[in-house]
Amino acid sequence: MAWNTNVRWRLPLTCLLLQVAMVVLFGVFVRYDQDSDAHWIENKGSGNVSGDDMDNEFYYRYPSFQDVHVMIFVGFGFLMTFLKRYGYSSVGFNFLLAAFGIQWAVLMQGWFHSFHNGYILVGVENLINADFCVGSVCVAFGAILGKVSPIQLLVMTLFQVTLFSVNEFILLSLLHVKDAGGSMTIHTFGAYFGLTVTFILYRPNLSQSKERDGPVYHSDLFAMIGTLFLWMYWPSFNSAVSNHGDAQHRAAINTYCSLAACVLTSVALSSALHKKGKLDMVHIQNATLAGGVAVGTAAEMMLMPYGSLIVGFICGIVSTLGFVYLTPFLESHLRIQDTCGIHNLHGMPGIIGGIVGAVTAACATTSVYGQEGLARAFDIEGSNWSASTQGGFQAAGIFVSLAMALGGGTLVGCILRLPIWGQPSDQNCFEDAVYWEVPEEHKNEALHPEDSTLKPSEP
Numbered sequence: 001m002a003w004n005t006n007v008r009w010r011l012p013l014t015c016l017l018l019q020v021a022m023v024v025l026f027g028v029f030v031r032y033d034q035d036s037d038a039h040w041i042e043n044k045g046s047g048n049v050s051g052d053d054m055d056n057e058f059y060y061r062y063p064s065f066q067d068v069h070v071m072i073f074v075g076f077g078f079l080m081t082f083l084k085r086y087g088y089s090s091v092g093f094n095f096l097l098a099a100f101g102i103q104w105a106v107l108m109q110g111w112f113h114s115f116h117n118g119y120i121l122v123g124v125e126n127l128i129n130a131d132f133c134v135g136s137v138c139v140a141f142g143a144i145l146g147k148v149s150p151i152q153l154l155v156m157t158l159f160q161v162t163l164f165s166v167n168e169f170i171l172l173s174l175l176h177v178k179d180a181g182g183s184m185t186i187h188t189f190g191a192y193f194g195l196t197v198t199f200i201l202y203r204p205n206l207s208q209s210k211e212r213d214g215p216v217y218h219s220d221l222f223a224m225i226g227t228l229f230l231w232m233y234w235p236s237f238n239s240a241v242s243n244h245g246d247a248q249h250r251a252a253i254n255t256y257c258s259l260a261a262c263v264l265t266s267v268a269l270s271s272a273l274h275k276k277g278k279l280d281m282v283h284i285q286n287a288t289l290a291g292g293v294a295v296g297t298a299a300e301m302m303l304m305p306y307g308s309l310i311v312g313f314i315c316g317i318v319s320t321l322g323f324v325y326l327t328p329f330l331e332s333h334l335r336i337q338d339t340c341g342i343h344n345l346h347g348m349p350g351i352i353g354g355i356v357g358a359v360t361a362a363c364a365t366t367s368v369y370g371q372e373g374l375a376r377a378f379d380i381e382g383s384n385w386s387a388s389t390q391g392g393f394q395a396a397g398i399f400v401s402l403a404m405a406l407g408g409g410t411l412v413g414c415i416l417r418l419p420i421w422g423q424p425s426d427q428n429c430f431e432d433a434v435y436w437e438v439p440e441e442h443k444n445e446a447l448h449p450e451d452s453t454l455k456p457s458e459p
Contacts, residue, residue: 004419004422005149005422005423005424005425005428005434005435006422007149007150007151007422007435010151010420010421010422011149011150011151011422014151014154015096015100015154018100018154018158019100022100022103022104022107025107026103026106026107029107029110029111029118029119029120030106030107030110030119030120030122031119031120031121031122032121032122032123033114033121033122033123033126034121034123035056035057035058035123035124036058036122036123036124040056057123057124057125058123058124060244061123061124061125061128061240061241062124063236064128064236064239064240064241065124065127065128065131065240067233067236067237067240068128068131068132068135068233068236068237068240069127069131070229070233071131071135071229071230071233071234071236071237072098072131072134072135072138073094073095073098074225074226074229075226075227075229075230075233076094076098076135076138076139076141076226076230077090077091077094077095077226078090078091078222078223078225078226078229079142079223079226079227079230079285079286079340080094080141080142080145080223080226080340081219081222081223081226082215082219082220082222082223082281082282082285083145083146083212083213083214083215083219083339083430084212084214084215084216084219085212085430085431085432085433086145086146086212086430086431086432087219087222087432088432088436088438089146089432089435089436090145092436093141093150093153094138094141096150096153096154097134097137097138097141097153097154097156097157098134098137098138100154100157100158101130101133101134101137101157101161102127102130102131102133102134103130104157104158104161104162105129105130105133105134105161105164105165106120106122106126106127106130107120108133108161108162108164108165109126109129109130109133109165109168110122110126111165112165112166112168112169112173113129113169113173114126125241128240128241129241132182132185132186132240132241133161133164133165133168133186134157134161135182135186135190135237136160136164136182136185136186136187136189136190136193137156137157137160137161137164137190138190139186139187139190139191139194139342139346140156140160140190140191140193140194140197140342140409141153141156141194142194142338142339142340142341142342142345142346143191143194143195143197143198143337143338143339143340143342144156144194144197144198144201144339145339145340146209146212146213146339146429146430146431147198147201147203147206147337147339147423147424147429147430148201148416148421148423148424149421149422149423149424149435150435151421151422152416152421152422152423155412155415155416155421156197156412156416159408159411159412159415160190160193160408160412163189163193163404163408164185164189164190166404167185167189167400167401167404167405168185170400170404171184171185171397171400171401172185175393175396175397175400176379176390176393177393177394177396177397178297178300178301178357178361178377178378178390178394179296179297179357179397180238180239180241180242180247180251180296180297180299180300181237181238181239181251181255181292181293181295181296181297181299181353182296182297183293183294183295183296183297183349183350183352183353183354183356183357184297184350184353184354184357184397184398184401185397185401186296186350187293187296187346187347187349187350187353188346188347188350188351188353188354188398188401188402188405189350189401189404189405190342190346190405191342191343191345191346191347191350191405192347192401192402192405192406192409193404193405193406193408193409193412194342194409195336195338195342195343195347195409196405196406196408196409196410196413197409197412197413197416198336198337198338198339198413199334199335199336199409199413200409200410200413200414200416200417201413201416201417202335202336202337203337203426203429205426205427206337206426206429208426208427208429209426209427209428209429209430209431212429212430212431213339213429213430215281220281220285223281223285224281224284224285226285227284227285227286227288227289230289230292231259231263231288231289231292234255234259234289234292235251235252235253235255235256235259235292236252237255237292238251238252238254238255238292238295238296238299238300239251239252239255239299239300242299242300243300243376246373247300247376247377248300250299250300250301250302251299251300253305253308254295254298254299254300254303254305254307254308255291255292255295255296255299255308256308257305257308257309257312258291258292258294258295258308258309258311258312258315259288259289259291259292259312260291260309260312261291261308261309261310261311261312261313261316262287262288262289262290262291262292262312262313262315262316262319263288263291263316264313264316265312265313265314265315265316265317265320266283266284266287266288266290266316266319266320267279267283267284267288268316269283269287269316269317269320269321270283270284270287270320273320273321273324280323282323282341283319283320283323286319286323286340286341286344286345287315287316287319287320287322287323287344287345288316289345290312290315290316290318290319290344290345290348290349291308291311291312291315291316291349293315293345293346293349293350293353294311294312294314294315294349294350294352294353294356295308295311295312295353295356296350296353297353297354297356297357297358297394298311298353298356298357298360298361300377301357301360301361301364301377302360302364302368302369302377303356303360307360311352311353311356314352315349315352318344318348318349318352319344319345319348319349320344322341322343322344322348323341323344326343326344327341327343327344330343351398354394354395354397354398354401355395355398357394358391358392358394358395358398359391361378361387361390361391361394362387362388362390362391362392362394363387363391364377364378364387364390365387378390
């Protein structure tokens with residue numbers, strides 16, 4: 001079957017069918033939880049609910065939810081606007097997949113975690129967790145940015161949210177892994193899922209679009225907007241669903257310290273690796289965020305502020321080196337065309353975060369946490385818990401996430417390879433005008449007419 005980027009009927013039909021399905025499923029399964037139901041006023045002061053309105057979960061969680069929500073729609077969206085002719089698609093397609101993904105995530109995560117008496121009970125914490133899930137999809141989107149159609153993104157979101165929810169259930173509910181900021185569940189899973197998909201969708205003739213696979217001055221400036229939003233709000237991201245009190249407080253401090261250290265090391269390495277000592281904007285946009293990824297698993301643990309600085313220091317080095325040396329190697333030798341370099345920002349830092357979490361958990365003692373603090377930090381029930389066992393489960397979580405990402409990415413990549421989804425041809429990748437109505441001067445600059453006789457390139 002030949003290329004066909006005309007999605008006039010396929011895109012509206014896909015969007016409408018998915019939204020109608022969401023309406024039906026929400027109508028059947030989703031209800032308000034105790035804190036958002038109108039019976040709250042009747043239950044105030046009873047044995048189940050405190051008499052103070054400020055004890056409603058909304059007032060604890062909504063500020064964090066706002067921050068996480070901004071990260072998903074503004075932070076990730078603008079971070080990917082660095083491509084010179086793909087700004088509409090970077091922000092617009094991120095908006096589309098996130099809007100669908102949060103609905104599907106509320107259902108999938110609800111069936112696993114908040115399903116009671118035949119209903120999914122939804123509160124503000126469910127909204128945060130849905131955003132976390134979609135964050136993983138936004139990470140994967142970075143690997144295939146510019147090379148896929150909006151229909152392919154919706155299909156990928158449908159499958160990835162499903163696989164994410166299964167992986168999250170295995171880690172959090174079966175292995176009892178602690179992963180407050182999602183180093184394993186969000187970043188490791190999302191990055192290696194996306195890398196596997198882009199490996200399956202490998203385009204040997206992508207060089208035909210190389211003139212558009214890069215930034216201009218103003219597109220890099222827009223991408224820095226995304227970077228700064230992500231950098232500022234990452235402490236909220238890592239602490240959003242932590243226990244009220246010391247755990248949430250500690251997660252914000254640890255993330256804050258790690259991010260700050262990561263900026264200095266990223267700048268240092270970027271300058272040191274350039275023959276004239278100049279800075280590369282790609283490193284500043286991405287490597288400076290790696291500290292927030294890597295501290296995610298151990299964010300609410302007693303990592304200590306100096307430990308967080310060490311994590312950020314290491315990740316700034318690893319991520320910057322990855323952009324300079326590893327990304328070109330992956331494309332030239334392993335057929336992994338990673339548009340946004342998610343392996344350097346999310347993949348390797350996510351694995352580092354999992355390792356840091358496993359070591360920190362294995363070193364947990366009552367002298368550091370206190371007896372009650374240790375029990376609260378790791379949800380200890382009974383006397384069989386030990387720090388070494390917890391560390392082992394934390395380490396196992398890394399391998400489970402990798403296995404789910406690689407297996408799921410292979411399956412979804414094979415589905416997305418079907419030439420029915422309206423993906424662009426090799427010579428029209430990284431180009432807004434394929435799917436958007438754009439100003440004429442933009443449209444006429446570089447868009448090539450689609451050759452209906454061409455077939456999708458084979459690996």
